[in-house]
Amino acid sequence: LDFCVILWSFRVFLWLVCVFLGSFCVCACCQLLIYIYIYIYSTYTFCVFWLFVCFLSHFDNFIPAVWVFSLSFCVFFGLCDVCVISRCVQGFAAELSEEVKTLGIPSEVIDMKDYDPDDQLADECTSRTVCVFIVATYTDGRPTENAQWFCKWLEEASTDFRYGKTYLKGLRYAVLGLGNSAYVGHYNTVGKNVDKWLWMLSGVRIMTRGEGDCNVVKSRNGSVQDDFLAWKAHFLRRLQALARGDSGSRSSKSSCMKTDGADHEGEEPTLTNHSSEEELMETSSDEEQSDERTSGSVVDVEDLGNLMDSVKKSKVPETHVSVIQKVSSILLLFRKRKLWILYPRVCLRNMYSRVKSLFAGYKLIGSHSGVKLCRWTKSMLRGRGGCYKHTFYGIESHRCMETTPSLACANKCVFCWRHHTNPVGTEWLWKMDPAEKILEEAMEKHQNMIRQFKGVPGVLPERYQEGLAIKHCALSLVGEPIMYPEINTFLRLLHSQRISSFLVTNAQFPQEIRNLVPVTQLYVSVDASTKDSLKKIDRPLFKDFWPRFLDSLRALGEKRQRTVYRLTLVKAWNVEEMQSYSELIALGQPDFIEVKGVTYCGESSASTLTMANVPWHQEVVAFVRQLADMLPQYEIACEHEHSNCLLIAHTKFKVDGEWRTWIDYERFQELVEAHEASGGTRSFSALDYMSQTPHWALFGAQEQGFDPADTRFQRRNKTKDVSGC
Template sequence: MSFASLLSSLSNALSLGKNTACGDDCSCQELKGGHIKIFYGSLTGTAKQLAQRLAQLVAEHPVLQQHYTTEVIDVVEYDTEDFFKETSICFFLLSNYNIESPVDWFVNGWLKDARYDFRVDRLALQKIRYAVFGLGDSAFAEEDYMRDSYNVDKWLGQLGATRLFPAGEGDKNNDQEKQFLAWADGILHVLSDERELAFAPNHVEYDSEGEDVSEDEHGERVRDVGAGREDGAGISGDEVLDVEDIGKVASKIKTAVEQKSKEEEAYRQSQRQRAPNGRAKRTIGNGKEDAGWTKTPAPPREMVSPMLHKALTKQGYKIIGSHSGVKICRWTKSALRGRGFCYKHTFYGIQSHLCMETTPSLACANKCVFCWRHHTNPVGTEWRWKVDDPEFILDGAMQNHYKMIKQLKGVPGVKADRFQDAFTIRHCALSLVGEPIFYPHINEFVKLLHQKHISSFLVTNAQFPDKIAEMDMVTQLYVSVDASTKEALKKIDRPLFRDFWERFLNSLDALSAKGQRTVYRLTLVKDYNTEDLGNYVELISRGKPCFIEVKGVTYCGYSGASNLTMANVPYHNEVIGFCEDLVNLLGEGYEIASEHAHSCSVLIASTRFKKDGEWYTHIDYEKFFQLVESNKAFTALDFMAKTPDWAVFGVAEGGFDPEETRWYRKQKGDIGVAEQGC
């Protein structure tokens, strides 16, 4: 078969047909014949051997051998200008040296020039799908180790090529073959996934300096690869937004809020049309059952209206069923790129890329001034909506979480090993939005999590004390304590219940009686809730929490939902000062244990979690599941684990894991800086 006919075959395969393995109603496309080119750049022959090994793995795969032919090519011998016409799937296995090597011409003599040549179109390689595996020696200087392979991975993407899988690393000093086989296994999985057969090139815009204009402090934003697909796998809207970016869609949120008000007014209007005594108007009929007044109960309605659904999905939420949601946290993206974990890693030992953030109830009983959703989520004081099955919600949450993780494979810098690990959820943060404990089957939902050995971190807004009392064992149970007085709580949380303060206090009493691992969450808002420390002491004495998380509020932009500004956001040293004053008033029972300066967060812990002068705020998760499965009573002290030295309050790391690489946000005219273990 000629090269031209191969290209024609590939083109036809990408545009025609359905995959019979998926069923007749499947919308994904079938690749009836594709060509894979495996390029290698080698000095000692190792890269060539691994390239041949990859070709062999594809040829021996029971599914892939029917769809793909492979070709192993020395990148030195390939005419680089042909990459502009290339439509094959391309894998690059490249050696990295701190001396002149065979890949120098390809990397710096051609690809780099093409990337920074203003005459070359920024989508010049958009027909290529690719992945890169680098071979190197960690004994080299850090700036030389994997330099060339990561540059190739980055520049191919910036020239429009679609990344199939994160770049892999093969360290000569750390079982290089094992690392290669793990990366190759991910490649085979991607190629055998029918959903990958639909080709969607990158669409990235660049500024005058050649930088991605959609880049935030964590790098290039994820494109919406699923937009327009019939299976709905993509994120709704044009982009995936972090919580901190919600202010950019304030006008759309405002529209959703206005629409929500109209819907509520229409509902109230329909209620006013009923008879004064609340019964339905007289029905017409001759039977005895039709005489007189009858009441026809309305069927339960959907919690999320179409407009609210659109507003929430625009913010990056995936809606599950009629009242649940899941979203990828920005720390998940950061962890996948080796740029650090969230505060829960520092405080409790959670790795963000293994954590799913979800809620079985988008509705809430508060309208907090610092709400991240700007009140686009529903509100209510009693459950009046349809109820979805807990197993259906969990399955939907996990599937959508994995779909969003899958989209991140095209983000520059994503580590192959972490990308693969991310498809095994180990933690669930039930704190996304709304009031998770509001869901009628919350205990069954948490039980399902534990059966899958997924830890549960549940946050409640302290307005449902009966639900707290009924709550079974969770890994960690939070209560939001946003103010210390009735007046301040009303001002900052804006609760819907008239007896909100009584409910709040009763919730703290219920928490105290739980006998499990409990946390108070304090969100500090300057000029709202940073005073009256003595009242906070009383509330802490009432609930007796194991831990107290104190975090500065995150400003999410103006939308009309509140009048907060950046002036209401405290600095980290101000949060520390608040905690020091609070601990002094609490006495010997509590001390500051940890901090995460990046999140402006401080952890105050009960001294029960301090043994022989060392803190044990982390969690032994396997021990927790063993205790749950034993069906015997246990306490928080039975599954605690030692806090790492770098996570203890007052050390130089400030709660940042030294194994990670800190990324400093680009300022205008500056270049982003990465610093190891800082």
């Protein structure tokens, strides 16, 4: 009785304890379920285990077909003169190559420093080549010296929409990473990354990534040499399994870069391996020590379609096929929906934190700025031609810095090449960094990116030296640079460094346009010619976007320096509004009109554009001809066929029958200095710093805008690149 009285007196306390314990148990169970979900989702363990354990136990013919093709083989390695591990890399590569040759398979060992992936790696996709990458992790998780450029290119390509998710589709590869597990935070980082990047580009693993550990205490086989021997034995078995269906005629070419697979066309089954946002699946080598009869035993969810085809073609009972179909459909649905609500999310107000993980390849500056190396900068460093600005206005693409002081934008354009991962807003909401800091860090980061090209195959030494001296700045990277409150200070700092300025705005800030100091060239993006189409294409945030748009064009017409309308053609969206475009041109009276076909930026949930919306170059030319015929004071001046872009120029730039669309940059700097020295009273116009356009840049020239001083280069077996900058 006394005990009951005591319990009753403490009933409130006991009730609270029960509630607390119950809540704790519920939370713990939920968290456990989340971890189980993430584990199953990220590794596809359930898919592989269920399909291959349950069904293989019931019938023997549920085995995907072995690849049948003539093999060649190459080993890529990276090393460093002062790195002990990297010396093992070279020895392992040579040893593996000799072992492969004993199997009658042509083999080659390649130093990554002497290999240009931009030129040659895509060729391995069409040849019957198995590529092995033996890479070591050096200080702070970085690649060794010889592998730095290869790894940097691979990382950028895996996140660059211009290459696409299927750029290395058909490449068969294996990765062996060497490292020391004593360095916990960086153990085998390079090997993991190389494997991940190749997979993101749709390369096909022929086996799980191997690891060699220099830490003898934790090494699986006792030493890095023994780890290699164990991996090598497993790899050779895998290689023999791939070649088992060979007809006996092997490729006579030993170079992995020149193996011709045309004679075997159609022999290999299509294996898709699309990249996704999930983490790369990691498994241990022990998981693949079983008999090699199950070719391609690691199956991603995306490959279930191909797996189902194999099942249907084999003699499998219909009941089993039905079950497999149900399981695969559930897994695919599970993957597509992603159930984001289960993932803990942290929302940060700082713009830098928000975009840090989203802008692959960007060098972020402070809290709201960024710089990135343009693809045309890389191209011109190799003497392969510059961007359309080189053709139209004479900039040196390898000396151009592409940056922005504001990653935020007031539009959400359907063709945005950042897929709307950047912040948006109608006013400045972020902690502002000083213009001096932004420019200093932008130049430093840009020059550091240029320095990474030192010694890269194909880079011209004289272009490399010139590239370190920045001469032009394209404020068109992403976002709306004119939103930055200190944009005029930033422009003055550029000019004080004798750097020309190319500023792009989306025509939503008319007052800021009027307040701008003189720039080398001022752009306004005119993506549509009517209110409805502008709303549909640009999706502006301002409710009064149309009055702002028209007022911005009027403000542009008040400027005395060079002004440009930038028209982006999107087939089936804005190519039928010819008369409306001519009216907008009459409103702003720009010096130049750039007309460019939209660039396809890949699939995105934020955009419905497809390749069908990308106009062919001849379609852009036809549009420009019609538009120029409606403009009495304008004519077609220049063409850059590679960028799918043409330039319409005001006839005032046609002096004595010769076009002068190029810019005298030194003269511009002199005029700006005089303008600043006079306190703004001494003005100048676009005609004061124009220069003659070379014949190869003119519309109708045989070169179609390609500088004959450079060497034309086109990737083989890839779709045509129509991207610009």
